[in-house]
Amino acid sequence: MSDNQNQLKPLIIDIGSSKFKLGWAGDDNPKIVVPSVYAYITDYLFESNVIEGLEDLFFEQSSDQYFYGNDALYYQNILNVHEFKKENNYSLFTKFFNYYYQQLNIAPENQFKQPIIVITPLFITDLEKSKLEQIFFQMNFPYILFLPESQAIMQSIQKTTGVIVNMGESNTHILSVFRGFTNIMARDVFPIAGKDLTNYLLNMILTKRTAVSGKNYYVDKWLAKEIKEKASLCVLEPENEIKHIKEGLTNYNQLINFPDGTNLDINYERFMLAEPLFNPRLIHMDYIGLPEAISKVIKSWDRENWEEIMENVVLSGGGSLIPGLKERLKVELKKYFSDKINNKINVIAPSGRESMAWIGASILHLRNQLTEEWKPNPEYKNEKGS
Numbered sequence: 001m002s003d004n005q006n007q008l009k010p011l012i013i014d015i016g017s018s019k020f021k022l023g024w025a026g027d028d029n030p031k032i033v034v035p036s037v038y039a040y041i042t043d044y045l046f047e048s049n050v051i052e053g054l055e056d057l058f059f060e061q062s063s064d065q066y067f068y069g070n071d072a073l074y075y076q077n078i079l080n081v082h083e084f085k086k087e088n089n090y091s092l093f094t095k096f097f098n099y100y101y102q103q104l105n106i107a108p109e110n111q112f113k114q115p116i117i118v119i120t121p122l123f124i125t126d127l128e129k130s131k132l133e134q135i136f137f138q139m140n141f142p143y144i145l146f147l148p149e150s151q152a153i154m155q156s157i158q159k160t161t162g163v164i165v166n167m168g169e170s171n172t173h174i175l176s177v178f179r180g181f182t183n184i185m186a187r188d189v190f191p192i193a194g195k196d197l198t199n200y201l202l203n204m205i206l207t208k209r210t211a212v213s214g215k216n217y218y219v220d221k222w223l224a225k226e227i228k229e230k231a232s233l234c235v236l237e238p239e240n241e242i243k244h245i246k247e248g249l250t251n252y253n254q255l256i257n258f259p260d261g262t263n264l265d266i267n268y269e270r271f272m273l274a275e276p277l278f279n280p281r282l283i284h285m286d287y288i289g290l291p292e293a294i295s296k297v298i299k300s301w302d303r304e305n306w307e308e309i310m311e312n313v314v315l316s317g318g319g320s321l322i323p324g325l326k327e328r329l330k331v332e333l334k335k336y337f338s339d340k341i342n343n344k345i346n347v348i349a350p351s352g353r354e355s356m357a358w359i360g361a362s363i364l365h366l367r368n369q370l371t372e373e374w375k376p377n378p379e380y381k382n383e384k385g386s
Contacts, residue, residue, distance in 0.1 A: 007106050010115040010145075010365060014358045015093070015132075017085040018169030018194060018318055020069070021358045022100055025117060025365035030358050032100050034069030038092055039079040041065050066092070068099050076222045077259065086170065090131050097135075113382075115143040115374065117365070119152055119357045122166075122173040122187065137377045145374045150175050150182070152360030153316050155369070157350060162312025163297055165290070165329075166357075167319030169194040172290070174297050178305055186300035190293050191285055192276050194319040197232075198225045200283050201273040205256075208264065219258065227256055231266065234274040234324035236331060242268050274322050278332060291329055295336035307344045310337070315349045316356040325349070 006024070014021040016036055023030035042065075067074070072081050084092040106114075116136050120129070129146055136144050153164050160180045166173045172190040176183060202224035231254050235241050245252060245267050252267040276282045278289045288296075298309050313333070315326060326349040334342040352359060364370050 004107070004110065007110040008113055010117050012117045012119065012358055012361045012365075013097075014119045014355070014361075015085060016168060016318075017083065017171070019354070020096070020100070021355055022097075022104075023358070023362075025362050027362055028359070029352070030355055031104060033355065034100065035073055036085050036096075037069065037072045037081050037083050038096060039067045039072035039075055039081050041067065041079070043080045045078060045080055064095075064099075066095060068096050073222060076220065081222065090135060094135050094139075098139075112140045114141060115145065116141050117145050117147055117361055117370070119149050119361055120146045121149050121171070122175055123189070133375065137379065140377070140379075140381060142377050142380045143374045144377070145370065145372055147361050147364070147370070147372060149173075149357045150177060152357040152364065153314065154360070155364050156356050156360035157312070157314060157348065159312050159314075161308050162314050162348075163294060163309060164314050164316060165294060165320065167193065167315065167317040169318065172317075172319065174294055176297050176301065176309060178301060178309060183300060186297050188293050188297055190290055191287050192280055192283070192290070194225075194228075195221075196276060196283055197273050197319070198228050200276055201228050201232075201269060204269045204272065205264070205266065208266070208269070223259070227266075228273060229321070231256070231270050232273055232322045233271040234322050234328045235271045236324075236328055238268075238271055238275055241271060271324075274325065274328075277325075278328075289332070291332035292336060294329075295333060306337070307341050310341070310345045313345065313347045315347065316353045318354040320349060320353055 010025040012021075012023055012025050012030070014030070018036060020032070020034050020036045021030040022032040066072075067079070072079070075081075082089070082092075084090075084096060118132055118136075124146075133144055149166065150164055153166065154160065154162065154177055161178050163174065163176045166175075170193050172193045173187070174190055175187040198221055202219060202221060205219060205224065205227070233252070241249075241252070250267075252270055253265055254267070254270060255263055255265055257263045276285070278291065280287045280289065287293075294313060298306055301309060310333075313329070315329075326347045330345055330347045333345050333347070337345070350356065
C-alpha cells in the first residue's frame with residue numbers, strides 16, 4: 001500500500017481520562033500515547049506580583065498559549081495542570097487533538113480526509129457523542145464511527161463471553177458479555193479507580209515522611225502517580241507481609257528520591273496502595289470490594305451461564321497493571337462461588353492491556369468486522385471544495 005493510501009486509513013481515537021491514544025487502524029499499537037492534560041502558559045501554581053517575564057525565563061517562544069500532554073507535565077511544578085476530559089473542556093480537546101494530529105505528518109493533500117473511529121466507554125451520553133461528532137465534522141473529517149469499548153476489548157482477546165474489568169484513572173467499569181450479548185443488569189461502576197489509589201499512596205507517603213522527619217513536604221499527585229506506576233504491588237496476604245516487614249524483611253524496600261533532593265524508603269506502602277480495591281473502607285467508601293462486585297455481575301446471569309462467563313475475567317486499562325493483581329483477584333473471587341465451580345475461574349491479564357480497546361478496534365478494522373454504522377459528514381468537502 002502506498003504512503004498516500006496509508007494516510008487515508010481510518011484513525012482510531014481513545015480519549016481516556018488519563019491517556020489519549022491516537023493511531024492508524026490496522027497498526028499493532030497507537031502511534032501517539034500521551035497524558036490527557038494541558039496547561040495554560042500563564043496559569044502559575046504560585047502567584048507572584050513581583051517577578052515579571054516568567055514566560056521568557058521558563059518557556060520557549062510559542063504561538064500557542066497552551067502546553068499539551070507530556071509538555072504540560074514537564075511544567076507541573078510551575079503551572080497548574082488540567083485534565084480536559086474531567087472538565088468536559090471540548091474547546092481544549094479540539095486544540096489538543098489538532099496538536100497531535102499534526103504530529104502524524106500527514107501530507108497536506110491528505111489532511112482531514114480520514115474516517116474517525118472513536119472508542120466509547122460504558123457510560124457515554126448522547127450529548128457527549130454529539131459534541132465529538134460536531135468537533136470532527138467541523139474539522140471536515142468525512143465519517144465517524146462510535147465503537148463500544150467492550151466490543152473492542154473482547155475482540156482483542158478473540159472471545160465472545162466473559163467479564164471485562166476495565167480499570168482506568170477515573171472509573172472502573174465492570175461489564176459482561178455472553179456469546180456476544182450484553183445484559184443491562186450485569187454491569188457495575190466500581191467507585192475506586194487509579195486516582196483513588198494515587199491519593200491513598202500520597203496520604204501514606206506524607207504521613208510517613210512527617211513521622212520520620214517531623215517536617216512537611218511538597219509531594220503532588222503527579223509525583224505520587226509516578227511512584228504508584230513504578231513501585232506498586234499486590235500481595236495475597238498483606239497483613240502477613242506487614243508483620244514480616246516489622247520483623248526485618250527488606251524485600252519490599254524501595255528508595256524514593258524526591259525533587260527537593262530528599263529521599264524516603266517505602267516498603268509496605270507499595271502493596272497497601274492496592275488494598276482499597278478489596279476493602280473500600282480504607283478510603284472511607286461504603287461499598288463492596290472489587291472481587292464481590294465482579295461476582296455479582298457474573299451472578300446477574302442465569303446460573304447455567306456462570307461457568308462459561310467466569311472462564312474469562314479480563315483485566316484491562318492502565319489501572320490493571322499492578323503486578324500481582326491478577327493472582328489476588330483469582331484467589332478472592334473463589335470465595336464467592338462454590339467449590340464445585342470455582343476452579344473454572346480464570347483471570348486474564350493480557351500484555352498491552354493499557355491499550356486493549358484501541359488494539360481491539362484495530363483488529364476489527366483489519367478483519368472488516370466494523371459492523372456499526374458509519375455516520376457521514378453531511379457537509380464534507382473534498383480538496384476542491386465541492
